Amino acid sequence: MVQVNDMYYAFSPDEEIAESGECGGAVTSLLKFMLEKGIVDAVLAVKKGADLYDAVPTLITDPEKIIESAGSLHCGTLNMAKTVQKYLKGAEDMKLAVTTKPCDAMTIVELMKRKKISRDNVVMIGVNCGGTLPPVQAREMIEKFYDLDPDSVVKEEITKGNLVIETAEGEKEISIDELEDEGFGRRTNCRRCETNIPLMSDLALGNWGVIGPLAGKATFVEVFSDKGAEILDKAISAGALTVKDPVPKGIEIRATIDATMVKLAKKWQDKDFQEESGELLSLDQYMDEFDKCIKCYGCREACPICHCVECTMEMESPEWVTKGELPPGPMFHLIRLVHIADSCTNCGQCEEVCPAEIPLARIWHKIGIQIQELFDYKPGYDVDQKPPLSIIDKEPSEE
Numbered sequence: 001m002v003q004v005n006d007m008y009y010a011f012s013p014d015e016e017i018a019e020s021g022e023c024g025g026a027v028t029s030l031l032k033f034m035l036e037k038g039i040v041d042a043v044l045a046v047k048k049g050a051d052l053y054d055a056v057p058t059l060i061t062d063p064e065k066i067i068e069s070a071g072s073l074h075c076g077t078l079n080m081a082k083t084v085q086k087y088l089k090g091a092e093d094m095k096l097a098v099t100t101k102p103c104d105a106m107t108i109v110e111l112m113k114r115k116k117i118s119r120d121n122v123v124m125i126g127v128n129c130g131g132t133l134p135p136v137q138a139r140e141m142i143e144k145f146y147d148l149d150p151d152s153v154v155k156e157e158i159t160k161g162n163l164v165i166e167t168a169e170g171e172k173e174i175s176i177d178e179l180e181d182e183g184f185g186r187r188t189n190c191r192r193c194e195t196n197i198p199l200m201s202d203l204a205l206g207n208w209g210v211i212g213p214l215a216g217k218a219t220f221v222e223v224f225s226d227k228g229a230e231i232l233d234k235a236i237s238a239g240a241l242t243v244k245d246p247v248p249k250g251i252e253i254r255a256t257i258d259a260t261m262v263k264l265a266k267k268w269q270d271k272d273f274q275e276e277s278g279e280l281l282s283l284d285q286y287m288d289e290f291d292k293c294i295k296c297y298g299c300r301e302a303c304p305i306c307h308c309v310e311c312t313m314e315m316e317s318p319e320w321v322t323k324g325e326l327p328p329g330p331m332f333h334l335i336r337l338v339h340i341a342d343s344c345t346n347c348g349q350c351e352e353v354c355p356a357e358i359p360l361a362r363i364w365h366k367i368g369i370q371i372q373e374l375f376d377y378k379p380g381y382d383v384d385q386k387p388p389l390s391i392i393d394k395e396p397s398e399e
Contacts, residue, residue, distance in 0.1 A: 001233060031066050043060045046058065131193065163175075293358060
């Protein structure tokens with residue numbers, strides 16, 4: 001019987017899935033099994049669009065089409081929570097499995113707290129993530145540093161601190177640190193992210209810690225919820241997954257990799273935040289950046305935490321945001337701050353769409369960290385813990 005905190009090496013007994021999927025195809029087989037057995041009505045995953053740089057969210061109801069989502073797409077920078085909340089009505093009327101990077105899972109948890117995503121109807125199949133790559137910049141990077149045609153790439157992989165690019169002629173790899181020192185590599189928000197294993201998902205799967213004969217042929221699976229334990233147990237019993245006990249040294253290596261990634265994230269936080277003061281909620285230091293704002297509302301539209309039916313920022317009252325004023329006054333950004341500061345998961349969607357190239361994710365991340373330290377609260381981890389600013393109903397004590 002599978003239980004919470006259990007760990008396994010898992011791989012698909014289906015040869016086609018094992019070949020097409022990542023590290024033995026465990027994720028793909030698990031998703032297919034859930035559809036076949038009616039555990040879920042649909043699966044929300046990503047698949048390759050025009051090329052490897054185009055990750056497209058796809059809703060799958062046919063188990064035979066699950067294989068279309070097999071494999072990793074490190075240029076897939078979208079946040080799945082927005083799709084669930086906005087386009088699938090928060091899964092209120094369907095049982096839904098979602099493949100989730102840590103920032104996807106954390107954001108889904110925050111929206112569950114706000115009852116914008118159904119806690120009972122969603123199963124999060126988490127995948128480890130050391131960071132994603134901005135697609136346009138990735139193409140430029142491959143030409144400049146790898147001396148390859150971006151369209152010739154058949155696979156990309158982040159492993160052992162290197163970004164490996166594979167073409168029909170073979171593989172080339174370069175250190176992520178070297179690429180990032182040159183301004184390329186992972187998205188800036190990903191560099192600062194301390195959560196690499198999605199422990200807030202029902203199950204977390206990845207290649208870290210798989211050593212020995214199964215290295216590259218199996219996936220490391222860890223169970224984080226009763227729901228995840230029940231589903232995995234059914235999949236194993238039905239023969240949809242083959243599992244082995246993990247090698248103890250592999251468990252240790254996985255933990256070491258995670259700790260190394262956290263240490264690297266803190267280094268990037270120190271670097272990115274070094275020019276900013278420690279004053280909590282002070283926007284004065286950011287006004288030069290905010291003066292670039294053209295009030296396109298792109299940040300609001302992209303932010304998965306923004307969910308208001310009627311947006312306060314569109315009120316015509318001059319006390320809030322003056323209609324037609326460019327750049328907008330400080331209240332425009334303060335309203336955004338109040339709405340998302342305690343629940344921002346550093347997913348980077350706001351910064352990615354900003355046409356004025358304001359480092360929004362960096363700003364909100366810095367302020368978010370200060371709030372987390374002040375209230376001893378980490379967004380996206382515990383679905384039963386309310387965001388701190390949502391429960392403050394009086395002035396803090398002056399004691």
